[in-house]
Amino acid sequence: MVENYHTFARGYLNSRGQMPYRNGIACPDEKASYIEQAVDYFKKKYPAETTFKYSIDFFIEEITFIERFGFSGFAEYKEAERIGRASANIKRENRKWIFEVYEKYRELRKADGKKYDWDDLALYVFNELQNDDSERRCCTTNLWQSPVMTKESKKFVLNLVEISELLGSPEFKTNIAIGKVLKIIEDLIDDKETSKNLSKKYKVDQLFVEQIGKYVTDMKYHNGL
Known part of the structure:
Protein backbone atom coordinates (compact mmCIF):
# COMPACT_ATOMS: atom_id res chain seq x y z
CA MET A 1 0.00 0.00 0.00
CA VAL A 2 2.78 2.43 0.91
CA GLU A 3 4.40 2.32 -2.52
CA ASN A 4 1.09 2.88 -4.32
CA TYR A 5 0.08 5.60 -1.89
CA HIS A 6 3.35 7.44 -2.51
CA THR A 7 2.94 7.00 -6.27
CA PHE A 8 -0.55 8.44 -6.20
CA ALA A 9 0.31 11.31 -3.84
CA ARG A 10 3.45 12.40 -5.68
CA GLY A 11 1.83 12.01 -9.09
CA TYR A 12 -1.26 13.97 -8.10
CA LEU A 13 0.66 16.86 -6.52
CA ASN A 14 2.95 16.97 -9.54
CA SER A 15 -0.06 17.15 -11.88
CA ARG A 16 -1.28 20.13 -9.86
CA GLY A 17 2.10 21.88 -10.07
CA GLN A 18 2.70 21.40 -6.35
CA MET A 19 5.72 19.08 -6.49
CA PRO A 20 9.20 20.68 -6.74
CA TYR A 21 11.29 19.81 -9.81
CA ARG A 22 13.63 17.73 -7.71
CA ASN A 23 12.37 15.45 -4.96
CA GLY A 24 10.55 17.80 -2.60
CA ILE A 25 9.81 15.24 0.10
CA ALA A 26 12.05 15.04 3.16
CA CYS A 27 13.08 11.49 4.07
CA PRO A 28 12.96 10.41 7.75
CA ASP A 29 16.66 11.17 8.31
CA GLU A 30 16.28 14.64 6.79
CA LYS A 31 13.20 15.25 8.89
CA ALA A 32 15.08 14.31 12.06
CA SER A 33 17.95 16.61 11.08
CA TYR A 34 15.67 19.62 10.46
CA ILE A 35 13.87 19.04 13.76
CA GLU A 36 17.17 18.79 15.61
CA GLN A 37 18.29 22.07 14.04
CA ALA A 38 15.00 23.68 15.09
CA VAL A 39 15.36 22.49 18.68
CA ASP A 40 18.96 23.71 18.83
CA TYR A 41 17.84 27.10 17.54
CA PHE A 42 15.35 27.53 20.39
CA LYS A 43 17.72 26.10 23.00
CA LYS A 44 20.09 28.94 22.21
CA LYS A 45 17.33 31.52 21.99
CA TYR A 46 15.63 30.47 25.24
CA PRO A 47 18.31 28.70 27.35
CA ALA A 48 16.16 28.71 30.48
CA GLU A 49 13.19 26.92 28.87
CA THR A 50 13.16 23.31 30.06
CA THR A 51 10.86 22.06 27.28
CA PHE A 52 13.82 21.99 24.90
CA LYS A 53 15.59 19.47 27.12
CA TYR A 54 13.33 16.70 25.83
CA SER A 55 14.92 14.22 23.43
CA ILE A 56 14.89 14.73 19.67
CA ASP A 57 12.84 11.53 19.37
CA PHE A 58 10.19 13.15 21.54
CA PHE A 59 9.97 16.17 19.22
CA ILE A 60 9.88 13.94 16.14
CA GLU A 61 6.99 11.95 17.60
CA GLU A 62 5.06 15.05 18.60
CA ILE A 63 5.57 16.83 15.27
CA THR A 64 4.44 13.69 13.47
CA PHE A 65 1.34 13.72 15.67
CA ILE A 66 0.65 17.34 14.65
CA GLU A 67 1.11 16.49 10.96
CA ARG A 68 -1.03 13.37 10.90
CA PHE A 69 -3.93 15.03 12.70
CA GLY A 70 -3.79 18.09 10.46
CA PHE A 71 -4.23 20.75 13.12
CA SER A 72 -4.99 24.12 11.53
CA GLY A 73 -3.06 26.09 14.13
CA PHE A 74 -1.68 26.22 17.64
CA ALA A 75 -5.06 26.69 19.36
CA GLU A 76 -6.34 23.39 17.94
CA TYR A 77 -3.13 21.59 18.85
CA LYS A 78 -3.10 23.02 22.37
CA GLU A 79 -6.53 21.59 23.14
CA ALA A 80 -5.85 18.16 21.64
CA GLU A 81 -6.17 15.20 23.99
CA ARG A 82 -2.94 13.52 25.06
CA ILE A 83 -4.16 10.25 26.54
CA GLY A 84 -1.37 7.67 26.33
CA ARG A 85 1.12 10.10 24.79
CA ALA A 86 4.47 11.13 26.26
CA SER A 87 3.45 14.76 25.89
CA ALA A 88 0.51 14.19 28.24
CA ASN A 89 2.72 15.43 31.08
CA ILE A 90 3.52 18.74 29.37
CA LYS A 91 1.48 21.66 30.64
CA ARG A 92 -0.81 23.16 28.03
CA GLU A 93 0.92 26.52 28.28
CA ASN A 94 4.23 24.85 27.38
CA ARG A 95 2.89 23.21 24.24
CA LYS A 96 3.51 26.50 22.46
CA TRP A 97 7.21 25.63 22.45
CA ILE A 98 6.59 22.36 20.64
CA PHE A 99 4.51 24.17 18.07
CA GLU A 100 7.28 26.77 17.67
CA VAL A 101 9.70 23.93 16.90
CA TYR A 102 7.19 22.50 14.40
CA GLU A 103 6.90 25.82 12.56
CA LYS A 104 10.68 26.29 12.59
CA TYR A 105 11.07 22.77 11.23
CA ARG A 106 8.77 23.58 8.32
CA GLU A 107 10.71 26.79 7.68
CA LEU A 108 14.04 24.95 7.57
CA ARG A 109 12.60 22.20 5.42
CA LYS A 110 11.13 24.64 2.91
CA ALA A 111 14.38 26.62 2.72
CA ASP A 112 16.13 23.40 1.72
CA GLY A 113 13.66 22.72 -1.10
CA LYS A 114 11.64 20.11 0.79
CA LYS A 115 7.98 21.06 0.64
CA TYR A 116 6.69 17.91 2.34
CA ASP A 117 7.65 14.91 4.43
CA TRP A 118 6.08 11.45 4.32
CA ASP A 119 3.89 12.18 7.35
CA ASP A 120 2.17 15.34 6.12
CA LEU A 121 2.00 14.41 2.44
CA ALA A 122 -1.54 12.97 2.69
CA LEU A 123 -2.85 16.17 4.28
CA TYR A 124 -1.37 18.30 1.49
CA VAL A 125 -2.98 16.01 -1.09
CA PHE A 126 -6.28 16.26 0.78
CA ASN A 127 -6.07 20.07 0.89
CA GLU A 128 -5.23 20.23 -2.81
CA LEU A 129 -8.20 18.00 -3.64
CA GLN A 130 -10.42 20.48 -1.82
CA ASN A 131 -9.31 23.15 -4.30
CA ASP A 132 -9.44 20.90 -7.36
CA ASP A 133 -12.36 21.61 -9.71
CA SER A 134 -11.18 19.21 -12.41
CA GLU A 135 -12.73 15.83 -13.19
CA ARG A 136 -11.06 13.99 -10.32
CA ARG A 137 -12.41 10.55 -11.06
CA CYS A 138 -11.35 10.78 -14.70
Whole structure:
Protein backbone atom coordinates (compact mmCIF):
# COMPACT_ATOMS: atom_id res chain seq x y z
CA MET A 1 0.00 0.00 0.00
CA VAL A 2 2.78 2.43 0.91
CA GLU A 3 4.40 2.32 -2.52
CA ASN A 4 1.09 2.88 -4.32
CA TYR A 5 0.08 5.60 -1.89
CA HIS A 6 3.35 7.44 -2.51
CA THR A 7 2.94 7.00 -6.27
CA PHE A 8 -0.55 8.44 -6.20
CA ALA A 9 0.31 11.31 -3.84
CA ARG A 10 3.45 12.40 -5.68
CA GLY A 11 1.83 12.01 -9.09
CA TYR A 12 -1.26 13.97 -8.10
CA LEU A 13 0.66 16.86 -6.52
CA ASN A 14 2.95 16.97 -9.54
CA SER A 15 -0.06 17.15 -11.88
CA ARG A 16 -1.28 20.13 -9.86
CA GLY A 17 2.10 21.88 -10.07
CA GLN A 18 2.70 21.40 -6.35
CA MET A 19 5.72 19.08 -6.49
CA PRO A 20 9.20 20.68 -6.74
CA TYR A 21 11.29 19.81 -9.81
CA ARG A 22 13.63 17.73 -7.71
CA ASN A 23 12.37 15.45 -4.96
CA GLY A 24 10.55 17.80 -2.60
CA ILE A 25 9.81 15.24 0.10
CA ALA A 26 12.05 15.04 3.16
CA CYS A 27 13.08 11.49 4.07
CA PRO A 28 12.96 10.41 7.75
CA ASP A 29 16.66 11.17 8.31
CA GLU A 30 16.28 14.64 6.79
CA LYS A 31 13.20 15.25 8.89
CA ALA A 32 15.08 14.31 12.06
CA SER A 33 17.95 16.61 11.08
CA TYR A 34 15.67 19.62 10.46
CA ILE A 35 13.87 19.04 13.76
CA GLU A 36 17.17 18.79 15.61
CA GLN A 37 18.29 22.07 14.04
CA ALA A 38 15.00 23.68 15.09
CA VAL A 39 15.36 22.49 18.68
CA ASP A 40 18.96 23.71 18.83
CA TYR A 41 17.84 27.10 17.54
CA PHE A 42 15.35 27.53 20.39
CA LYS A 43 17.72 26.10 23.00
CA LYS A 44 20.09 28.94 22.21
CA LYS A 45 17.33 31.52 21.99
CA TYR A 46 15.63 30.47 25.24
CA PRO A 47 18.31 28.70 27.35
CA ALA A 48 16.16 28.71 30.48
CA GLU A 49 13.19 26.92 28.87
CA THR A 50 13.16 23.31 30.06
CA THR A 51 10.86 22.06 27.28
CA PHE A 52 13.82 21.99 24.90
CA LYS A 53 15.59 19.47 27.12
CA TYR A 54 13.33 16.70 25.83
CA SER A 55 14.92 14.22 23.43
CA ILE A 56 14.89 14.73 19.67
CA ASP A 57 12.84 11.53 19.37
CA PHE A 58 10.19 13.15 21.54
CA PHE A 59 9.97 16.17 19.22
CA ILE A 60 9.88 13.94 16.14
CA GLU A 61 6.99 11.95 17.60
CA GLU A 62 5.06 15.05 18.60
CA ILE A 63 5.57 16.83 15.27
CA THR A 64 4.44 13.69 13.47
CA PHE A 65 1.34 13.72 15.67
CA ILE A 66 0.65 17.34 14.65
CA GLU A 67 1.11 16.49 10.96
CA ARG A 68 -1.03 13.37 10.90
CA PHE A 69 -3.93 15.03 12.70
CA GLY A 70 -3.79 18.09 10.46
CA PHE A 71 -4.23 20.75 13.12
CA SER A 72 -4.99 24.12 11.53
CA GLY A 73 -3.06 26.09 14.13
CA PHE A 74 -1.68 26.22 17.64
CA ALA A 75 -5.06 26.69 19.36
CA GLU A 76 -6.34 23.39 17.94
CA TYR A 77 -3.13 21.59 18.85
CA LYS A 78 -3.10 23.02 22.37
CA GLU A 79 -6.53 21.59 23.14
CA ALA A 80 -5.85 18.16 21.64
CA GLU A 81 -6.17 15.20 23.99
CA ARG A 82 -2.94 13.52 25.06
CA ILE A 83 -4.16 10.25 26.54
CA GLY A 84 -1.37 7.67 26.33
CA ARG A 85 1.12 10.10 24.79
CA ALA A 86 4.47 11.13 26.26
CA SER A 87 3.45 14.76 25.89
CA ALA A 88 0.51 14.19 28.24
CA ASN A 89 2.72 15.43 31.08
CA ILE A 90 3.52 18.74 29.37
CA LYS A 91 1.48 21.66 30.64
CA ARG A 92 -0.81 23.16 28.03
CA GLU A 93 0.92 26.52 28.28
CA ASN A 94 4.23 24.85 27.38
CA ARG A 95 2.89 23.21 24.24
CA LYS A 96 3.51 26.50 22.46
CA TRP A 97 7.21 25.63 22.45
CA ILE A 98 6.59 22.36 20.64
CA PHE A 99 4.51 24.17 18.07
CA GLU A 100 7.28 26.77 17.67
CA VAL A 101 9.70 23.93 16.90
CA TYR A 102 7.19 22.50 14.40
CA GLU A 103 6.90 25.82 12.56
CA LYS A 104 10.68 26.29 12.59
CA TYR A 105 11.07 22.77 11.23
CA ARG A 106 8.77 23.58 8.32
CA GLU A 107 10.71 26.79 7.68
CA LEU A 108 14.04 24.95 7.57
CA ARG A 109 12.60 22.20 5.42
CA LYS A 110 11.13 24.64 2.91
CA ALA A 111 14.38 26.62 2.72
CA ASP A 112 16.13 23.40 1.72
CA GLY A 113 13.66 22.72 -1.10
CA LYS A 114 11.64 20.11 0.79
CA LYS A 115 7.98 21.06 0.64
CA TYR A 116 6.69 17.91 2.34
CA ASP A 117 7.65 14.91 4.43
CA TRP A 118 6.08 11.45 4.32
CA ASP A 119 3.89 12.18 7.35
CA ASP A 120 2.17 15.34 6.12
CA LEU A 121 2.00 14.41 2.44
CA ALA A 122 -1.54 12.97 2.69
CA LEU A 123 -2.85 16.17 4.28
CA TYR A 124 -1.37 18.30 1.49
CA VAL A 125 -2.98 16.01 -1.09
CA PHE A 126 -6.28 16.26 0.78
CA ASN A 127 -6.07 20.07 0.89
CA GLU A 128 -5.23 20.23 -2.81
CA LEU A 129 -8.20 18.00 -3.64
CA GLN A 130 -10.42 20.48 -1.82
CA ASN A 131 -9.31 23.15 -4.30
CA ASP A 132 -9.44 20.90 -7.36
CA ASP A 133 -12.36 21.61 -9.71
CA SER A 134 -11.18 19.21 -12.41
CA GLU A 135 -12.73 15.83 -13.19
CA ARG A 136 -11.06 13.99 -10.32
CA ARG A 137 -12.41 10.55 -11.06
CA CYS A 138 -11.35 10.78 -14.70
CA CYS A 139 -7.86 11.73 -13.58
CA THR A 140 -7.63 8.66 -11.34
CA THR A 141 -9.29 6.15 -13.69
CA ASN A 142 -6.04 4.77 -15.11
CA LEU A 143 -4.53 4.39 -11.66
CA TRP A 144 -7.72 2.77 -10.36
CA GLN A 145 -7.76 0.17 -13.13
CA SER A 146 -4.05 -0.56 -12.92
CA PRO A 147 -3.16 -4.14 -11.88
CA VAL A 148 -0.82 -2.73 -9.20
CA MET A 149 -3.75 -1.12 -7.41
CA THR A 150 -4.48 -3.31 -4.41
CA LYS A 151 -7.61 -3.18 -2.29
CA GLU A 152 -5.64 -1.24 0.32
CA SER A 153 -4.50 1.31 -2.27
CA LYS A 154 -8.05 1.82 -3.45
CA LYS A 155 -9.06 2.54 0.13
CA PHE A 156 -6.45 5.27 0.27
CA VAL A 157 -7.54 6.87 -3.00
CA LEU A 158 -11.17 6.81 -1.87
CA ASN A 159 -10.15 8.28 1.44
CA LEU A 160 -8.72 11.31 -0.35
CA VAL A 161 -10.88 11.75 -3.43
CA GLU A 162 -14.33 10.78 -2.15
CA ILE A 163 -13.97 12.02 1.40
CA SER A 164 -12.64 15.42 0.31
CA GLU A 165 -15.99 15.97 -1.38
CA LEU A 166 -17.89 14.75 1.67
CA LEU A 167 -16.11 17.07 4.09
CA GLY A 168 -16.45 19.97 1.67
CA SER A 169 -20.23 19.72 1.54
CA PRO A 170 -22.38 22.00 3.76
CA GLU A 171 -23.96 18.96 5.42
CA PHE A 172 -20.68 17.92 6.98
CA LYS A 173 -19.12 21.27 7.89
CA THR A 174 -17.35 20.66 11.19
CA ASN A 175 -14.81 22.18 13.53
CA ILE A 176 -13.24 18.77 14.14
CA ALA A 177 -9.63 18.56 12.94
CA ILE A 178 -9.44 17.06 9.44
CA GLY A 179 -6.83 14.59 10.61
CA LYS A 180 -9.18 13.26 13.28
CA VAL A 181 -12.02 12.90 10.76
CA LEU A 182 -9.74 10.95 8.42
CA LYS A 183 -8.79 8.64 11.28
CA ILE A 184 -12.47 7.98 11.98
CA ILE A 185 -13.05 7.27 8.28
CA GLU A 186 -10.09 4.90 8.17
CA ASP A 187 -11.49 2.91 11.10
CA LEU A 188 -14.96 2.85 9.53
CA ILE A 189 -13.60 1.61 6.20
CA ASP A 190 -11.81 -1.22 8.00
CA ASP A 191 -14.87 -2.01 10.16
CA LYS A 192 -12.64 -1.84 13.23
CA GLU A 193 -15.10 -0.46 15.77
CA THR A 194 -18.71 0.61 16.28
CA SER A 195 -19.77 4.23 15.95
CA LYS A 196 -20.29 4.32 19.73
CA ASN A 197 -16.74 3.18 20.41
CA LEU A 198 -15.32 5.56 17.81
CA SER A 199 -17.19 8.51 19.31
CA LYS A 200 -15.58 7.73 22.66
CA LYS A 201 -12.17 7.04 21.15
CA TYR A 202 -12.02 10.35 19.26
CA LYS A 203 -14.23 12.32 21.65
CA VAL A 204 -16.79 13.39 19.05
CA ASP A 205 -20.56 13.19 18.88
CA GLN A 206 -21.84 9.72 18.01
CA LEU A 207 -24.36 11.14 15.54
CA PHE A 208 -21.50 12.68 13.58
CA VAL A 209 -19.74 9.29 13.40
CA GLU A 210 -22.97 7.64 12.27
CA GLN A 211 -23.42 10.23 9.50
CA ILE A 212 -19.89 9.59 8.28
CA GLY A 213 -20.53 5.85 8.61
CA LYS A 214 -23.54 5.96 6.26
CA TYR A 215 -21.47 7.69 3.62
CA VAL A 216 -18.58 5.22 4.00
CA THR A 217 -20.96 2.23 3.74
CA ASP A 218 -22.39 3.60 0.50
CA MET A 219 -18.92 4.39 -0.80
CA LYS A 220 -17.68 0.84 -0.10
CA TYR A 221 -20.74 -0.72 -1.75
CA HIS A 222 -20.41 1.26 -4.98
CA ASN A 223 -16.67 0.64 -5.22
CA GLY A 224 -16.67 -3.07 -4.42
CA LEU A 225 -14.79 -2.86 -1.11
